[in-house]
Amino acid sequence: MKILIADDDHDLLALIGFTLSQSGFVVIKASDGISALRLFSVEAPDLVLLDINMPGANGFEVCARIRERSSVPVMMLTARGEEDALVKALELGADDYLNKPFSPRTLIARVKALLRRAGFEANATPIRAGRLQLDVDEHTVRVGLGEPLRLTKLETRLLQTLLVNAGHAISSDRLLMQVWGHKGAGDRQLLKQLVHRVRQKIEVDPSVPQLLQTAQSAGYKLVVE
Amino acid sequence: MKILIADDDHDLLALIGFTLSQSGFVVIKASDGISALRLFSVEAPDLVLLDINMPGANGFEVCARIRERSSVPVMMLTARGEEDALVKALELGADDYLNKPFSPRTLIARVKALLRRAGFEANATPIRAGRLQLDVDEHTVRVGLGEPLRLTKLETRLLQTLLVNAGHAISSDRLLMQVWGHKGAGDRQLLKQLVHRVRQKIEVDPSVPQLLQTAQSAGYKLVVE
């Protein structure tokens, strides 16, 4: 399930992104209205979180533009004292709103409620990239036309992050963040291990990786032809 | 279509009542929790709108009492800054919520959406998937052409969730949420037990499950051929 977040507050953006990805959502971030719209077209998210106050194009404009061509659920983020703005946003077609500050738990509950309301229950479509097809719910991957392979929780999260960003190298720090939810010096080994185990499963010859390749000192990336 | 509204704010009660009756609904009003419960029994409404803050018995209590004996759709009305309360209400079995202030248009849309959603579920027709046929009202399942088996309340809820998502693995967390309405560390055992008991009933050889299978570290799923 893919969620687009647009907010100009980078700290908040990171926090929301982290919270949601911990719950298994794939997160796409935008820090202004223009990129939000661009990313909306490119990524086709299943839900959009919009801050009302943003440079580029504010929450209203983005919401209105999205509504012109999609009925995807939109949740507005508002600061206290923006009641008028809020009513306007709801009139414009926003489906829900969340007052800052909010707890991660609240965010998750509301996002899930909104998705449920939108009829998205849990029929997640598998993520495809190159020769790989990942089913996040089932914790399985298929390589080419082969049999689905069982993955562990961490393996699934790693592949999920790499598949969503297929073709681009992802830094070790970011992978640690996405998979374990924290980063520390001692965790270098965890990632090495996890990559190793995933390669054992998905590569034809694990010693010569064709899919999950190392990008020297830049992290790892998933190769797509 | 009959709707019960419970709110201690008389103005708001009148406004909501007016809005809904304009849309053709029959409206029953209650201004406190106690009368809400009494009217619920007497009138058997098709949907309930509950304010969280009420004298007599608050929204939670009313919601919980209603849930004890009915699966009628319940929508909570919340004020700003009641996020925690809201999350609790959703966990208690409320189906949707509406933040004040809301526009009449939003109210109508949400009520209709909820009724539509509930209409599908309460369709009284047994849920079928693969070789299983579950009658939620009767609390029975049939496996293939066999005799209907009696199920307990929890067993029914578990199978209902799995059947609706037949073929897809459902996480333990989500099952805990659907069946018990909460999740916690110690609740792991509950699910293990319940799955075990259901298998004893529906599987030919409970030690080699053909229907209710384990998806390692991803939850459980119902197999359909």
Add this chain to the structure above:
DNA sequence: CAGACTGGTTATAAACTGGTTACAAATGGC
């Protein structure tokens, strides 16, 4: 070149998961 750093590999320990048995508490009809 030495030392720091990175990434791959192997091995082992610790934590967690799921199945099972047994039993206690709660619930519901009579």
Add this chain to the structure above:
DNA sequence: GCCATTTGTAACCAGTTTATAACCAGTCTG
């Protein structure tokens, strides 16, 4: 109240998954 059923708790085991450590080969840097 009593009884049967249902639900919750605890403990144990086997298997899997994850964390930690150690060693090695490259690579980068001063």
